[in-house]
Amino acid sequence: MLFIGLSLLFPARVLAAEKNEINEITEKKQIIFLLDASKSMQGDGQWIEAADSACMIASALPKEYEVALLVYNTEIVYEEDFGNINQKTRHALETVELQGYTTPAVALETAADMFDSAAADKRVVFISDGEISLRDQSETETAIRQFENMVDQIAEQGIKIDMFAIPNDKTENEVSYGTKVTSGEQYTVGENQTIEEITAKYLFQTLQIEKIELGEAVSGEGNMTVDLQDTYMQNAKILLVSGENIEDFHVAGQCESLNMLQGNKFAVAELENPLERQITMDYSLENRGNVHTYLIKEYFLKADMEKSYTSEEGTFTLKVNVVNHQEKPVLDSETLKDSISVLINGKEASYRVENGTAMVPYQTDETAKVNVEIAIQPSGNVVHYIKTADTVELTVPVVEEEPDYTVLWIVIISLCAVVLLLSVLYERKKQKKTMVRRVPLS
Template sequence: MTMLLIFCVTKNVRGEEKNGNPSAPGELIFLLDTSASMNAQDRDREAIDAIRQAAYSLPSDYRVGLVAYNTDIQTVIVPGTSAVQMEEMLAGITYTGYTNAGEGLAQAVGLFSGDSGASDRCIVMLTDGEIDMPDSGAREASRALYSEAALQAREQGVRMYIVAIGTELTDPRLHIFDGAEVTDGAIYWEGQSGSLSGVMRRILEERIGLPGAPLTADGAGDSLPEERAKSAFPEGGLSHARPEGGTVVLNANIPKGVSRVRLALTSEESISGVQAGQAQVITGQHFAVVEAVRPSAGTLSVSYQTPDPASVQAWMIPEYDAVPAISANYRIEELPRSEKEIKRNVPPAYEHYADLELRLLDVSGDASGGALGDASGYAGGGANIWEDERFEGMEVSFTVNGTPYTGIIQGGSISLTLRAEELKEVTAAVSMADEGAVYRIRGAEPVQIEKFPDPEFEPLPDYRPLIAILCALAAGLAGLFVFWMGRRTTVIYMAPSPLGDGTKTASKAGEYSGKLSMYVVRNADGKDIPPQTYRLFGRRARRLTLGQILTSCGIKFDKIGADDIILYPGPDHAVIVMDQSEGCTVMRGMEILKKGMGYPVYYNGKITVSFEDEETEMELHYRNLKPGEREEL
């Protein structure tokens, strides 16, 4: 029978930077008691199996070593030893001799590197008893060395986690447990704290802060702390029955752009028959680790057999090898100017910006290091890791030219705008505070900002000289106009003579002569108005209205058309009369004047005007002045 279990990463838990994106790989040294008493306490060599389980479950860049001790040091596996050589050395370990834990701890502390920036530095000690040597002197020397080495471990920031194997180490006050207390570590008892496989898994998850995320079906993750289990596992899960000799299939979702995936399976029961396609599989009595290098995004299927599928715990660690990629676009913005500044041709001020776009590129297949070529391309870089949907909306800490910022991933990138006046190049560093994966992020090459000059200022034309010239010209034209007005001639259309068509007669200024004798024949109120005389001689040659003449003589009529009867000076001492009224009737002698036509009236001529009210009528007699009248003027 085949059983299918579908597992998924349920949540990307964020934590401290040391867990999500360590500045340096962690270091873990196993300290294994291989004294003769272990033959009784660890008949099935499950302690060595638990060490293998932990070593293969850690991220690939973790520094792992081992010291196996009895009366003397039996085996030392220095960090960086190949997996094949480590397997051979573990297989060669035998349980014999006494328990010289002092020398063993001193050797273990000496295996740590001098890099104090390692994210975690731990010793996991597996032992079944107190320090025991052939004689009391050697025993006390080992105890003293053990205490001294524990103090050195504390000074180096190394914590000790002691796993008590078997049934003899039941008193927590034993001297062997001082190492955990001095280094602020912890003690686990086999059986009470779970099987050796379960204890090792708990140490990795609870104490070391194993990156990655649990994969769960029904019953998985029960040993996690309550608050972490709630965030890491969904409610419910898939229920399943106990298969009878069947195969369990686990399907794990692989993120986009991941360079390596480690999937660890642990169980209280045995795990066998593990298959995972082309991925590498490492198995033990109670564990299996599947490692896929540069897997395609999608599903990783793992099949295995176990007596109790519900006891299987699954943990997946995605690993990313990446480099930040930053592009920079230079931008200039003109600051607004006031109307006064614009009129004065004050040059505008500009602000300069660099619009940055930050991505994280996969370089796991790039031996050159994935250096950036320029701002417009990403030489050597692979896929943009942040395009995977799990990163959308994630907050990321990063630096630009050493200045820290935080940003939100949107559409596979983070945008940032900086003032660029003093900015010549930019370089970025990214810190992924994400417990759900391991990030090895390389340094990026600086990107030059391609700047261009500010727009050339083009001042508005200065029209002031032109305005001055135009003003002078206008003044000259105005003077000419005034002069012309004083010298102008008036063109009047004269009424046609009986011999031909109407002609145009020019009347020059200053040619008025004679006088008008005016008689009001009748008016609307019936009052008598005495005759009046209006001298034309000596007046400027300009247009006169009958209304103006009457007003100057003290004769006041209502608006009955007097202002629309016009007089002009004419040739040969004539005065030209023009009727422009709507309702008046003007007669020269017995001839009625046509509207808008000029009629010359000579000395002793008579003009009769019947006004628009049809009640007022007057006569105008045009006469020459007597010599005495001219002298009076």
């Protein structure tokens, strides 16, 4: 029996959703900051700290988030729609005049109308001392009831209210009612934490944004070479947070575009499509102080797969390709390779990488259906990837055996032998008859 080795290539099957572009956000999240611009926020640096906090979070968040901003007292005095917060916004907030009384219900109602109903996560973040006040007690009580009614409506819409509370010994925090009803987060400035520290906690703990900590220092100036580890991300953000005012902040590196936003005590540099791994950064502070530096990298990845079969070994090979938003294979990167797993029937499978493709062996001697899952762990990075599982049918090809002609040849040879034998016997018999005829008569 002759067994012929085959190598059969099956059509590619896309495991990531084909309907979505590789850099399309599948689950949009929205945050609206509500900044209290009433007279009670005129404390030492409170307003600028509030402006810094909102702008820092807006500039550091990954692309799945959309951020808007409303500034209010008894009415909306300044606003930025989703996606418009930038350095111009930060400069504009410095010119806002803090005055008048406070009725946050109007800001909350405006925010509720701004949200996209399809957003997967909707949050309102108050930065306020929590005061609700009007000209007299009766009007104030009415404003408090209006706010509480609005909070109840917000809760029914699935909107969560968070708060950065700035303590004011002269007023009661009425706005905290919103965090209690919607199960939101409330951070209080001054409870052994600055508003800069609260902002970082909100970003990395409450919102759980993946990041890499580049270091902490106490200095008046510094410089650093940041290793991005690879250039497969769509964007890389370097975030500097200081306890003192930042005077200068510079970032240099090859990329398609560089966007920067700087406040008093924070700075963010966003590098779109970096072209090199090594980025240099330097800064100087007004006074010597604590400096925290973070790296936020954002990837858009997709995967597809092919399968081949070698009958000599009875082995299938699953060929998994993972590419970024520029269609570049990412398995050549050691940092990304370690975060990508291939699971077959729920168990992690080993693989080798050839020319940027993961080669996953799977041995079977009969047709089988297996569940293939490609999982990508963030490992400190923001990774946009639709985690999918696909049932793949591994069909063992039926290999036709070469016919065995042995019996046929035996029959043919036997027949030939019989024919030959009969021919010989016939010739001998014929010769005998001829000899008999030639015998002379006596």
